[in-house]
Amino acid sequence: MIRGGRNYVSSPPVFSNDSKRLLVCAGNSVAVFSTDTGLQVASLDGHAALVTAVIVVPASTPGSKILCFCWTASLDGTIRYWDFAVPEMIRSVGIKLPVHSMVIPSLFNHLVEKSEKAVKSFAYICVEAKEEAEDRAKGLFQVRKCNLTDARLVGGAVLAEMKKPEIITMSSCGQLLGVRRKRKLDIWKVPSTDSGRAVLKKITLHHTKALTVIAFHPTERILAAGDATGRIMIWRGFGNKTFAMANGHVNGSSMITDEENPGVRGSDDAESCTTWHWHPAQVNLLSFSSDGAYLLSGGKEGVLVVWQVDTGKKKFLPRIGSPLLHFTDSPDPSFSSIVVTSVVLSLDGSMLCTSEVKLPEDGLGHLVCLKFWFSKSKAGDFSLSTIVYEPHRDAGISAIVFHPNRRMAVSSSFGGDFKIWTSNSGAPMKEESQPNSGWICHAVGSYKKKPMTAAAFSPDGSVLAVAAETVITLWDPDKNLLVAVIGEAITPIVALSFVGNSDHLVSASWGSKPQLAVWSLLNLSTCWSYRLHVEAIASSPDSSSFAALVLISESGGVYDPNEKSHKTVDGLILLFNSAEPNPVAVWSVKKAKGGALAFIRNQSSDEESSSDQQQAAQTLLAYMNADHEYVLFDPHGTEAEELSVTRWKSQSSPEESGQVGYASLYGELLPPIPSRKHTPWSVPSFPTERPWETIFSGPSHNLPPLTLLCGPFLEALFEKRTAVEE
DSSP states (O other): OOOEOOOOOOOOEEEEESSSSSEEEEEEEEEEEETTOOEEEEOOOOOOOOOEEEEEEEOGGGGGGOOOOEEEEEETSSSEEEEEETTTEEEEEEOOOOOEEEEOOGGGGGGOOOOTSSSSOEEEEEEEEEHHHHHHTTOOOEEEETTTTTEEEEEEEEEEEESOOOOEEOOTSOEEEEETTTTTEEEOOOOOOSSSOOEEEEEEEOOOOOOOEEEEEESEEEEEETTTTTHHHHHTTTTTTTHHHHHHSOTTTTTTTTSSSOOOOOOOOOOOEEEOOOSSOOEEEEEEOSSSEEEEEEEOOOOOOETTTTTTTTEOOOOOSOOOOOOOOOOTTTTOOEEEHHHHOOTTHHHEEEEEEOOOOTTBOOOEEEEEEEESSTTOOEEEEEEEEEEEEEEOOEEEEEHHHHHHHHEETTEEEEEEEEETTTTTTTSSSOOTOOEEEEEOOOOOOOEEEEEEOOOSSOOOEETTTEEEEEEEETTTTEEEEEOOOOOEEEEEOOOTTSSSSEEESSSOOOOEEEEETTTTEEEEEEEEEEEEEOTTTTSSSEEEEEBOTTTSBBOOOTSOOOEEEEEEEEEETTTTTTTEEEEEEEEEOOOOEEEEEOOOOOOTTOSOOOOOOEHHHHHHEEEEEEEEEEEGGGGGGGGGGGGOOOOTTTTOOOOOOOHHHHOOOOOOOOOOGGGGSOOOOOSSSSSGGGGTSSSSGOOOOOOHHHHHHHHHSOOOOOOOOO
């Protein structure tokens, strides 16, 4: 078993002062990338656990932009100060408590080795309270104050306590701190000259739904917050009374009416509260523009919305294709954002194709491009071969697939067409591609102007399957001829895969009625299907096996995207033989949402090959979770037991299960269907034990054979009696 990988999006990245470097939290270290080349140029190593925050010390003068200092926080209980240009750690502050979030208001006073009269530097951190047994039993998390100059926590300075770690947000001026706590926001005002003993003034704003993200206006007393339902609240004039009073308290008996302060709840200290609602799902990011005129919001649906703060009018940036998590401003205004929405590697690893989206500025500059890359070495170094701008006009690319044994690729789009691309070098797959070879469009196809949502080649490359929303179209890729249409799925199809050396095609659909379906290419009909939310599918190239990554709900049933799960195990890997609806094996996995699967050929070395038997190519199953951590294992070996809590095999030995009823008299017509009690989770839609009740629910050409109905039907005619002891 091989493990590896790390998450690059667990915490927001940050630019250096000159915008030439990008610092990204990557596991137990911080990766430093060059913004010019995109290559990693340095790594800040030293933390013993996950790095949760990285903060670049801002430049106090234009000439100090070349300085490269930063603070990092980690779950190992340390806060470290770095020179990331060298790179070198300058000092370490031992907190002895896991740090989940950190902000530093007085970053301009970053020179900690000053005279005794120098202003001390403080940080506000969210830590796991493990100092006392009582706190550890409750599982509390605290927002505390840390003296970075003296390397210690400020005694008694606990700002808040909560049951789960929260992100601390700081205003751009460094005078306001905000922490969301379920349905309310706690906001503190930090004094400009903090001696460590000052009492912070605090207000609390309330909401009816769970809050997910907050953002402060750069110049005015305006606060934006997003919630789990997709709404955005705008509080104006918050804290005008509390923060202006000397004692920092508000008379709780004075109620604020809706006429005086519209939208404000109870006695919250704010002039008004406005609600904007466009996002259909949870809001993950909020960011004000540098001048405060615009607010950017993004969420799970993958759309970035630009709001005018004064009017509430909005405009949309293109759908990026994946949930938005963070947004980071660059100090260099000439920089634009490029989002890689898809990366596909050819079967032999010699070709790479990427789909990129350039986000526009003020409505201008939006661009979608397709890039083809080639590699001459096995080290994984790729060189750019061809750039295709706007390959499907202004529509987004839904899928990219390579031909299994030719220099051919297919891209499908939500705009209603797909394109077949070929290399003009004409070299076979096994030969090296020429550096000056390019890619051209060979053919264009569409079906009833429906969005093309997925694509896949057959193992020999003779058939191209393209999903046209809810139907599957089969094409001859050489002649670009429509061969057949397989109808119709319940909801839009998002993934397709041909199953190895069988005549089956697997599809996955999302929506209100998600579905995993296996289709027969011989009679162009459904073989079997489950109502499951499938995150990813992969087929073995050398057998009739395929694997599906399935999301499970809190109760273990069909995954509900609106349900917020707190389970560690949230997914299953189901291994199937395409001809049978019963899983061969089931593994439970973590962080399945956003995960991926792939079968990888692993050739055995000549030294390992025994003289009595030549070892064949071993196929490994690779699973990568949402944090980009991966594991490779043999799905038929014993090492796969380490991956899960329980492995369930659908086949049981005849000695363990005695034959009863009709089978005991006349034998079995078909292999027995396993009992539900053997299933570690209640995976829905397993084959029913009374198939005759739904015999006419499908199309006439897809009726089950008589042999499938005869056994269970005759079994039901037997009268079951309890044994009587004589």
